Amino acid sequence: MSATISTQGSLPAPLRTGAIWLVGLLALLLLPVVFPKTSVISTVCLMAIAIVFSLSYNMLLGQTGLLSFGHAVYFGLGGFFAAQVLTKVAGENLPVPLLLIPLVGGATGLFFGAILGAISTKRGGTVFAMITLGVAELVAAMAALMTGFFGGEQGVSVDRTKAMALFGLRFGSHAQVYYLILVWCLVCGLCMYYLTRTPFGRLCNAVRDNPMRVAFVGYSPQRIRFLAFTFSGGFAGIAGALSVINFEMAAGTMLDAHQSASVLLMTFIGGVGHFAGPILGAILVTWLQFSLSDLTPAWQLYLGLLFILVVMYLPGGIAQLLEMHLGVVRAGLVARLAVPYLKAVGPFVLISGSCCLAIELAYRLTVEKAKGTVLTIGPVSLNAASGWSWVVLAVLLAAGVAGWRYMRSDFLLAVDDVMNESRKRLMQ
């Protein structure tokens, strides 16, 4: 334990974080060189877009305490306006480089954020959530009616290479687009980070925690909500424009409820209490969407389950979990977590494994009938049609639950103990 603390002292803290950032940035810059022409780059592009989008969402949910179900509106509108401007720029050879197109999305997001925000931020809390849903429905339905601008079912396709070339860059290759998205992601991330450090950012937190006191001090909570809403719309619009540049297309799905839901899932699973939370969530959920959707048709079910588990047991999301454990690592107490964690592995594997198998088997009986009823994983094969597989799964699940109930209190006590101890040591 003393060893960890002494290595901490070897570099001053700002330099150390600076070094970490530098290494991270270098890794991101070198990525297309290391993985040329692979799907890795396009996945990272999607992650970067998702990061901007979920950070903008967190400005509402995490910092101002506003739960919105309609954030896709600003993402989508930003995307569509960017697409239209890009088409016009390309058609008339206007001297506007592609690099600046996200600004169009940002301006659109700001504009509609201000208009629709003026309506929806009249009420806070649960009512606000309901209103955002209604407004989102309204905008999506209107977009479906205005087929000229929004392109109807097919959406609006663009050709990013037709925009003005900047320093000879035409953004034909995916690596160039990757750098464009990366730059915008970093710029937006930094802007949003520093926005949290301004007095305005602090006021947002105050409105979240105690609007009445904010009003008493002399600020209007409604105006702060409105401003946060507008800014957040602006950054969502930038994310939408980036998405259009990435896919060379703006589609109606950018505006719909699923998009709003997915940014909510990302932000909340990542953690709303922490600036890094939405970033982690965007990376994780985008990755899950790719890897899980290849593996199983039930991936949305798993995503939903993950979300519910986070809401119930980990309101601070993954960021909170990481922060807790980083504290333990820094205090040098990891070893003491090992025993309770190892003990918990058994029940955890039994419960989650049997639940997953049951879900997969059920899919084989219904949606995935074509694949047959036999599910083979390694040497084990289960037949969904036979009652015995279900009995086995039920027994495994019961064993897992029994095991967990048996050790639950000891486990929680031990973990709590370590957390408290590490907090105490770090305070010293």
Added chain:
Amino acid sequence: MSELIVFSTLNGLQYGLLLFLLASGLTLIFSMMGVLNFAHASLYMLGAYLGYQISSWLGFWIGLLVAPLLVGALGALIERFGLRHVHRHGHVAELLFTFGLAYLIEEVVVMVWGRIPVSYQVPEILDFPAFTLWATSYPAYRVFMLLVSMAIFLGLLLVLTRSRVGLIVQASLTQPKMVSMLGHNVPMVFMLVFGVGSALAGLAGAIAGPALVTQPNMAVNLVPLLFVVVVLGGLGSLTGALLASLLIGLVQTFAIAGDFSLADMARAIGLSMNVPQVLSELWNVTLAQLAPVLPYLLLVLMLIFRPTGLMGSRES
């Protein structure tokens, strides 16, 4: 013309009352526990699917009776083992929990019954035209839906305002501590209220399933509409919810019959206007095409002019 008005009114009333059946459960839960149940429409969908499944085994009437009970029991379980647990993290966490639940229920429904609509049929005994006016006939099943919805509304109103149970329920909302001092089990009351609200949703589903289409996205489309009803009516007001449901039902049904656009209207009163290119599409959209959007337009207008809703008194 009068034919159109009569049938639009009937359809609007029936649709509005169905909305109310859903909104009543939602409002009940919301005004009692402050929980905005995002999964309410999913419970409605579950009611329709369970009604279909049970009726295919045991006949329509048993399905109609048992499906709401099952959904109600599920609701009670959700309250007991989910919501109560999340409650200490505040209302936003509760809303998020039910949001996740809605997501899960939809996936589970797809898992069990597949993505294509199931054929939930109107029972033979009600499968005849109730009456024929002019040339159009009105199906008996729709009359049945109308009657059931009205009966439920009257029953709910009576129970809540005229009975002892209603008294305890209402008191638990404002004075939970006092009520529990008097020897009532307040958490149990909450659980039962959530169960009853869910059962109402299940009943609405089991009734509406045969008339509308029973399919996995029937919940998603309804959630925003329900929220509009609740906000329009005024938070927590049962009468307000009724008014708003009827309003939306009538407005939407009448709009569907309206085959004219803003441009037509302007022409009719002798105006000819040059509308900018971008807006010309909206200018030429007919009222019928606008019908799905109207509730949300109403919502926006209401928020601008009267943020508390029709019958609402509470600010937030």
